[in-house]
Amino acid sequence: xxxxxxxxxxxxxxxxxxxxxxxxxxxxxxxxxxxxxxxxxxxxxxxxxxxxxxxxxxxxxxxxxxxxxxxxxxxxxxxxxxxxxxxxxxxxxxxxxxxxxxxxxxxxxxxxxxxxxxxxxxxxxxxxxxxxxxxxxxxxxxxxxxxxxxxxxxxxxxxxxxxxxxxxxxxxxxxxxxxxxxxxxxxxxxxxxxxxxxxxxxxxxxxxx
Numbered sequence: 001x002x003x004x005x006x007x008x009x010x011x012x013x014x015x016x017x018x019x020x021x022x023x024x025x026x027x028x029x030x031x032x033x034x035x036x037x038x039x040x041x042x043x044x045x046x047x048x049x050x051x052x053x054x055x056x057x058x059x060x061x062x063x064x065x066x067x068x069x070x071x072x073x074x075x076x077x078x079x080x081x082x083x084x085x086x087x088x089x090x091x092x093x094x095x096x097x098x099x100x101x102x103x104x105x106x107x108x109x110x111x112x113x114x115x116x117x118x119x120x121x122x123x124x125x126x127x128x129x130x131x132x133x134x135x136x137x138x139x140x141x142x143x144x145x146x147x148x149x150x151x152x153x154x155x156x157x158x159x160x161x162x163x164x165x166x167x168x169x170x171x172x173x174x175x176x177x178x179x180x181x182x183x184x185x186x187x188x189x190x191x192x193x194x195x196x197x198x199x200x201x202x203x204x205x206x207x208x209x
Contacts, residue, residue: 014062015047018092021114022050022058024121029055038081046078058090067093067108069100076106 015032023030027050034046034057048058059075061067072091079089086105091097096110109117 011047011060011062014060014092014094018048018058018060018114021118021121022048024125025117026124027056028052036078036082039083040081042081044078044082054088056088056090057084058092061091061093063093063095066095067091067097067101069098069104072097072101072104072106072108076104079106 019030019032029052030048030050032048034049036044036046038044046057047060050056050058057079061071075089075091076086079086087107090107090109092109092114094111094114096112097108102108
C-alpha cells in the first residue's frame with residue numbers, strides 16, 4: 001500500500017511565497033485561492049493564478065516526500081474538467097516529484113528549481129530598480145539644468161528642437177511639478193543631483209578659465 005505523504009505545513013506559506021515570486025517576475029493579476037466551477041457544477045480551488053488573457057494556474061504542495069503521480073494527475077483532472085489547457089498548469093513543490101509525475105503534460109517545479117527562480121526574480125528586480133534609478137537621476141539632472149542653467153542646454157535644444165518639442169511639453173506637464181515638489185522638500189536625491197550638477201558646472205568654468 002502507499003505510504004502517506006508527509007506535509008511540512010498547511011501550505012499557506014508556500015502559496016504566499018509563490019504569489020510573491022510571480023509578482024516579482026512581473027506577472028499581472030496574481031491572485032490566491034481561486035475557486036473554479038466545472039460544467040457539472042463541481043467546485044475546485046486553485047492555489048495561485050496569474051495573467052489576464054493567457055492565465056496560468058498553480059498548485060502548491062509543501063511536502064517533505066516526493067510528490068507522486070496521483071497528486072499531479074488529480075490537478076491535471078481539475079484543469080481538464082474546467083477546459084483549461086494542460087500547458088497552462090504549473091505544479092510547484094518544495095521537495096521533488098517522482099519520475100512519472102513529471103511525464104503527464106503538467107509543468108512541474110521542484111524545490112531546487114523554485115529557489116533558482118527566486119534568485120532570478122531577485123536579480124531581475126535589482127536590475128529594474130537600478131534602471132529606474134538611472135532614468136530618474138538623468139531626468140532629474142536634465143530638469144535641474146533646464147531650470148537653473150538653461151543656457152547650458154540651449155545649444156542642444158536648438159539643434160534638436162524638432163525632436164525635443166513633444167518631450168518639452170510632457171516635461172512641463174508631468175515632470176516639472178513633481179520635481180518642484182521634490183526641490184522644495186529637500187529630498188536627498190535632489191540634493192545629490194544639485195551637488196553633482198554644481199560640481200560639473202564648476203569644472204566647466206575652470207576649464208574655460
